[in-house]
Amino acid sequence: MAMNSLRFVFRRFFRRTQLEKELNDELASHIAMEASLRMQEGESPEAARQAALRQFGNVELVAEVTRSKWGFTWLEQALNDVRYAARGFVRTPLFSAIVIATLALGIGSSTTIFSLLDGILLHSLPFTESKQLMILGELPPRTSKLNVVWMNNFVAWKERNRSFQSMAAFINLPINLVVDKTSEQVPGLGVTADFFSTLGTAPALGRTFRPGEYWTDEPHEAVLSYGAWQRLFDGAPDVIGKTISIVGKRQEIIGVMPPGFGLPDQTAELYLPLGIDLHDGRNYSVIARLRQGVSTDAANAEIGTLAAQTARENVEMNSGWSATAVPLLEHSVGPVRPALLVLFAAVGLVLLLACANVANLLLMRASGRSQEMSVRLALGASRNRILGQLLIESLLLAVCGGLLSVPLGWTALHLLKTSLPESLHIPRLNEVTLNMRVLLFSAGVSILSAVVFGLAPALQSLKRNVSEDLHESTRSVTSGRKVRRLLVMVEIALALVLVSGAGLTVRSFLRLASVNSGFHAENVLTARMLLLPVEKEEYRADRVKEMLDRIRAIPGVVAAGSIGILPMQDTNSGTWYYDANRPEPAPNARPEGDVSIITPGYFRAMRIPMIRGRDFGADDRVGVPAVAILNQTAARMLFPGEDPVGKRLKVWWTNTPTVEVVGVVADIRHGSLSTPPDPCLFMPNDQQPFPFTSLVVRTIGKPAGLVQAIREQIRMVDAEQGIAKIEEMQQMVSDSIARPRLEATVLTLFGMIALGLASIGLYGLIAFSVAQRAREIGIRVALGASRAGIFRMILGDGLRLTLIGGVAGLVAIAGLTRFIRSLLFEVQPLDPVTLVSVTCVLIVVSLLACYVPARRATKADPAAVLREE
Amino acid sequence: MAGPARYQNRIEILQGTLDLLILQTLARGGQHGHGISLAIRARSGEVLSVETGSLYPALHRLEKKGWLDSEWKVSDNNQRAKYYSLTKAGKKQLAAEQDRWRLLVEAVAGVLDPA
Numbered sequence: 002m003a004m005n006s007l008r009f010v011f012r013r014f015f016r017r018t019q020l021e022k023e024l025n026d027e028l029a030s031h032i033a034m035e036a037s038l039r040m041q042e043g044e045s046p047e048a049a050r051q052a053a054l055r056q057f058g059n060v061e062l063v064a065e066v067t068r069s070k071w072g073f074t075w076l077e078q079a080l081n082d083v084r085y086a087a088r089g090f091v092r093t094p095l096f097s098a099i100v101i102a103t104l105a106l107g108i109g110s111s112t113t114i115f116s117l118l119d120g121i122l123l124h125s126l127p128f129t130e131s132k133q134l135m136i137l138g139e140l141p142p143r144t145s146k147l148n149v150v151w152m153n154n155f156v157a158w159k160e161r162n163r164s165f166q167s168m169a170a171f172i173n174l175p176i177n178l179v180v181d182k183t184s185e186q187v188p189g190l191g192v193t194a195d196f197f198s199t200l201g202t203a204p205a206l207g208r209t210f211r212p213g214e215y216w217t218d219e220p221h222e223a224v225l226s227y228g229a230w231q232r233l234f235d236g237a238p239d240v241i242g243k244t245i246s247i248v249g250k251r252q253e254i255i256g257v258m259p260p261g262f263g264l265p266d267q268t269a270e271l272y273l274p275l276g277i278d279l280h281d282g283r284n285y286s287v288i289a290r291l292r293q294g295v296s297t298d299a300a301n302a303e304i305g306t307l308a309a310q311t312a313r314e315n316v317e318m319n320s321g322w323s324a325t326a327v328p329l330l331e332h333s334v335g336p337v338r339p340a341l342l343v344l345f346a347a348v349g350l351v352l353l354l355a356c357a358n359v360a361n362l363l364l365m366r367a368s369g370r371s372q373e374m375s376v377r378l379a380l381g382a383s384r385n386r387i388l389g390q391l392l393i394e395s396l397l398l399a400v401c402g403g404l405l406s407v408p409l410g411w412t413a414l415h416l417l418k419t420s421l422p423e424s425l426h427i428p429r430l431n432e433v434t435l436n437m438r439v440l441l442f443s444a445g446v447s448i449l450s451a452v453v454f455g456l457a458p459a460l461q462s463l464k465r466n467v468s469e470d471l472h473e474s475t476r477s478v479t480s481g482r483k484v485r486r487l488l489v490m491v492e493i494a495l496a497l498v499l500v501s502g503a504g505l506t507v508r509s510f511l512r513l514a515s516v517n518s519g520f521h522a523e524n525v526l527t528a529r530m531l532l533l534p535v536e537k538e539e540y541r542a543d544r545v546k547e548m549l550d551r552i553r554a555i556p557g558v559v560a561a562g563s564i565g566i567l568p569m570q571d572t573n574s575g576t577w578y579y580d581a582n583r584p585e586p587a588p589n590a591r592p593e594g595d596v597s598i599i600t601p602g603y604f605r606a607m608r609i610p611m612i613r614g615r616d617f618g619a620d621d622r623v624g625v626p627a628v629a630i631l632n633q634t635a636a637r638m639l640f641p642g643e644d645p646v647g648k649r650l651k652v653w654w655t656n657t658p659t660v661e662v663v664g665v666v667a668d669i670r671h672g673s674l675s676t677p678p679d680p681c682l683f684m685p686n687d688q689q690p691f692p693f694t695s696l697v698v699r700t701i702g703k704p705a706g707l708v709q710a711i712r713e714q715i716r717m718v719d720a721e722q723g724i725a726k727i728e729e730m731q732q733m734v735s736d737s738i739a740r741p742r743l744e745a746t747v748l749t750l751f752g753m754i755a756l757g758l759a760s761i762g763l764y765g766l767i768a769f770s771v772a773q774r775a776r777e778i779g780i781r782v783a784l785g786a787s788r789a790g791i792f793r794m795i796l797g798d799g800l801r802l803t804l805i806g807g808v809a810g811l812v813a814i815a816g817l818t819r820f821i822r823s824l825l826f827e828v829q830p831l832d833p834v835t836l837v838s839v840t841c842v843l844i845v846v847s848l849l850a851c852y853v854p855a856r857r858a859t860k861a862d863p864a865a866v867l868r869e870e
Numbered sequence: 871m872a873g874p875a876r877y878q879n880r881i882e883i884l885q886g887t888l889d890l891l892i893l894q895t896l897a898r899g900g901q902h903g904h905g906i907s908l909a910i911r912a913r914s915g916e917v918l919s920v921e922t923g924s925l926y927p928a929l930h931r932l933e934k935k936g937w938l939d940s941e942w943k944v945s946d947n948n949q950r951a952k953y954y955s956l957t958k959a960g961k962k963q964l965a966a967e968q969d970r971w972r973l974l975v976e977a978v979a980g981v982l983d984p985a
Contacts, residue, residue: 023952024926024930026950026952027903027926027951027952028922028926030902030904030949030950030951030952031902031903031904031922031951033949034902034904034905034945034949034951035904037947037949038908057922058921058922058923059923062923063922063923063926063927064926066923066926066927067926067927067929067930069927070927070928070930070931070934071930071934
């Protein structure tokens with residue numbers, strides 16, 4: 002019966018007109034039958050019809066009473082309310098459009114930011130039991146910044162630990178591919194035998210490296226990424242067993258990984274075997290999988306204990322060093338977490354503001370509908386029914402806004418993903434989608450916001466006294482006025498918080514962008530590569546020299562040099578060095594610093610000034626005494642108050658050379674614009690040849706036109722030499738601050754939305770109150786108030802709201818400082834310049850919002866207004 | 871809307887008995903609204919008369935409760951009409967209403983004629 006009844010309801014609701022027609026037919030057939038009965042008894046057709054009608058009674062009334070027996074279930078009631086609400090909203094299209102657009106904006110931005118949060122922070126990594134995966138790293142003396150690992154320590158951890166079921170080391174490796182006589186360098190990963198088994202991902206084709214082996218002689222095998230398989234072999238299924246030419250050697254392809262496989266912050270195209278070379282320095286990353294039931298804390302503690310053991314066993318390398326284990330997810334997304342959380346909080350405030358604005362609009366609409374509500378109450382609608390009706394109205398608006406927010410959010414996300422520079426390094430951005438979870442979130446937010454913005458108008462309507470409302474005319478309705486004023490003040494406070502956040506990040510970004518890097522990046526082109534191996538190491542330096550000589554001969558090239566690791570990469574080689582005339586310092590008191598291997602011409606190409614002494618020259622070669630140049634910070638550290646030129650240093654570097662300082666060069670910011678210069682020791686590539694080189698070429702004009710010529714000259718030196726990346730230095734500097742730029746841009750966008758919403762709210766409130774107070778204003782004018790006085794009165798009212806809201810906003814900012822601090826560079830969260838200017842902007846904007854209604858008030862003709870009453 | 875003189879000796883149908891009368895009438899077979907009202911009037915010896923304003927709301931109410939089914943058919947004298955018939959649940963309900971009615975009659979009789 003319940004089914005029957007439900008079907009009845011649906012049938013009736015969706016075929017209502019059909020049913021009404023049926024009812025009319027039914028009643029008409031009754032009358033027709035009565036009439037024909039009477040005609041059979043001899044009455045004339047007309048008389049019979051009249052009598053039948055008379056006997057039947059009031060057809061409309063019978064129909065009405067019968068219809069009422071159809072009754073309403075709650076579902077039908079709700080559907081009916083939806084129809085009623087929809088009709089109401091269609092009648093006021095501008096109101097509905099503004100409300101729905103506001104909500105779509107609020108919900109859409111929340112959806113976008115949540116999709117980032119979900120894809121990057123919340124979603125588990127695409128590995129089996131990914132929570133068991135941890136990154137192991139060493140901690141240098143006196144710091145807490147995770148460092149790469151010494152191979153000996155990796156071996157010690159691997160053999161001694163009880164916390165992990167498997168452990169592997171890996172290293173970023175540009176791979177020189179020679180395909181069809183053209184060469185290129187693609188990102189690759191050198192991995193120890195257990196790498197794939199630790200991650201637990203099976204290959205899509207073939208096999209991976211066999212776990213449990215230590216390679217001293219690396220097998221000539223390679224595993225392809227899915228992308229490399231597609232790109233290099235067109236996805237041919239018979240790729241297994243083929244060979245691929247890598248730096249003169251031929252590696253056999255043994256497997257292909259499935260699409261999407263890779264560590265979160267790696268883009269490796271190929272995986273090559275990495276042997277255990279115990280003579281190498283700290284160069285390796287380590288990943289490990291926890292044993293079942295071992296907690297991350299326990300594992301971390303054990304690694305700490307093992308590091309203490311190795312520190313005792315090998316004082317020379319390990320003294321003062323500790324080690325730690327960090328969950329893989331934490332390790333890869335940790336750096337972006339604070340920014341994402343700040344953005345999420347900001348978007349939450351935007352949504353709240355949108356809700357406040359909509360609540361305000363609904364309250365205004367409600368005060369126009371007080372008569373309607375009162376009539377309905379008087380006619381016997383229960384308060385619950387009215388409340389239900391209002392709730393349905395709010396839900397309908399929220400659902401419309403929510404539905405509209407999905408394409409909006411999708412577009413925003415798409416724009417975000419496609420417009421960001423590749424170098425931005427937002428981990429896992431490719432995993433971000435509008436998935437089911439995000440859509441559920443969006444739906445939840447829509448419903449929640451309906452409750453938030455629908456609450457005030459609903460409660461307001463219930464406080465209404467029926468008889469009062471029916472008697473009084475609409476002019477003096479002030480119900481909801483206080484709530485509306487409060488809402489507008491909250492809006493202003495929220496807007497101030499958001500605009501301040503925007504102001505702070507923008508100011509911080511401008512600071513960062515105007516930092517003096519110490520070098521001139523414009524018109525500089527860089528070309529990075531791993532140098533191909535040659536029989537004798539010094540030949541490698543000759544290759545670099547030859548490339549540079551050829552490039553210098555290109556017309557338009559002003560200067561050219563090279564450096565091992567370019568600036569703005571957040572990394573450098575590091576070691577320690579000390580005054581050769583003094584005893585070797587204890588391991589925990591070593592003067593540590595960066596090392597850069599350069600060729601003559603690097604400083605000139607980067608326009609880094611020499612402070613003392615000389616640059617490297619062609620004579621600083623193998624066979625003559627080794628030389629070095631210090632930056633100012635290193636000079637101060639090693640020789641405070643002395644002239645370093647002519648001093649000799651012992652350097653912990655390959656072959657531990659003793660070098661003579663021949664010059665001092667100005668500091669630059671090498672790691673990034675935000676990190677102050679570290680001590681740095683420069684040594685010539687001829688004397689300390691380095692496997693990587695980055696050519697640095699200064700040109701007369703824009704360097705982009707010379708890219709081909711430079712490629713050509715490198716190819717002339719060695720046709721097999723691939724280039725990993727050619728990039729303009731200016732772009733690299735710009736990319737290095739892309740993330741703070743993005744944060745500032747998004748927060749500015751939110752701030753502008755907030756300011757817009759708040760000023761619309763303020764404008765609406767003031768305009769509405771001017772309209773409602775037209776009579777009062779008319780009387781004031783009639784009694785002699787000046788128009789300027791009226792203008793000031795209205796403006797003053799708006800200003801009062803702004804100031805109260807503003808003060809509340811400032812108090813809120815004071816409480817929120819610690820959340821935004823991590824995003825700021827050399828700007829305090831309570832930066833007075835920012836806060837004062839933001840407050841001024843807010844006041845100006847709110848005065849503008851009040852200006853139009855205030856002008857309108859002064860234009861009112863008192864006679865006309867009073868006549869209307 | 872006072873009825874014509876020839877119906878003056880009819881009496882109002884007792885509250886709550888209309889359902890019983892309708893169900894009982896339909897127990898003999900499907901019938902349309904007009905036919906039901908004629909049947910009730912005829913079988914009560916012209917005493918009981920059902921107002922259309924009570925009949926149609928009752929029919930629609932009983933149909934909603936699932937006791938009646940309805941379909942459009944052509945009547946004997948070639949007129950389209952909506953025919954009602956008892957459902958299974960309707961038959962059960964009829965039995966219950968009959969029991970209730972007998973109980974009521976006995977009770978009222980007992981009050982009127984205390985033996």
